[in-house]
Amino acid sequence: MNNKTVNRGKIILSVVSLTLGFILAFSFSVSQNRNQEVAVNSATFGQTESVRQELIEQKERNKELSEELRDVQETIREYEQQAGSNTSSLDELVKEAEALRLLTGEVSVKGEGYRVQLEDGEYDPDQVNPNDYIVHEGHVFMVINELKIAGAEAVSVNGKRIHETSYIRCTGPVITVDGETFPAPFIIEAIGNSSTLSEAVELSGGILDQLKGQQIRIQTEKVSELMMLSMHES
């Protein structure tokens, strides 16, 4: 009888100590987790702050450098112009350099040109997928390619000059051109023979018809005087 009571007491005590151990260990692990979270949070915060600071510094440095680059290029052009006026044999070379600079977007250009404006289609409640009627970066590519094939000397998208290392990326409802984000409508301007450019784009069965088939609203316009900034300024 006595033995039985001792056993029962032991079992009860075991249950109690099990509960106690569980509670202690559980609250220990919970507070451990919380401490870790706090540590992680503060570490990430500091990191973000320092990275942001670095970014600001880099941007300022970038700005300084691009200004310096512009100054230097201005001087080079002056030198070349002087050289060109001195010797007629160099004249050709200077002209060639000038033409190449137009293509690479190193200098600002003025001249007749052509403008294409791409706009998202009307919102259509029947259309489930909005991708079917918004302008994608692919459409912009198509127009730029067509303009370049038709002999455009300089091309810009929403005022951003396109040069040989330009990139255009789809970033959701907007596109990114060389790190700058632009929403629709996208205005693509090209400098060159405006009638050639317009014929190339408006060719029946050509790019204009293709885009219209994809519910995109397009406006085109021949412009007698277009001003395009250099890649460093735009």
Next chain:
Amino acid sequence: MWLPLLGLILGISLGLMTDFQIPSAYENYLSIAVLAALDTLFGGIRAQLQQVYDDKVFVSGFFFNIALAAALAFLGVHLGVDLYLAAIFAFGVRLFQNIAVIRRILLTRWADKGLSSK
């Protein structure tokens, strides 16, 4: 003696292995439960030393105190009154008292032992 110890080890390992998060609003309950459990444990030890230990009182006190403290904290959270402070206060005071009594009893025993062995 080994059975309660095994229970304790099992409980600790269970608690360490349990890996679920509880909302921070309910962390008060946990702290109260810890206090209540410790309080009852030391109360039990004291009762044992004073030879008034009773299984039923000890076990019912252990679980009832934990439940009561959690209920009080729950009520406090929902009323916007920090009622769990009352529980922490009560348990804290009793914890210290119990430990003090245990210490005194042990000291007296040690002194008696020293006298008798002389």
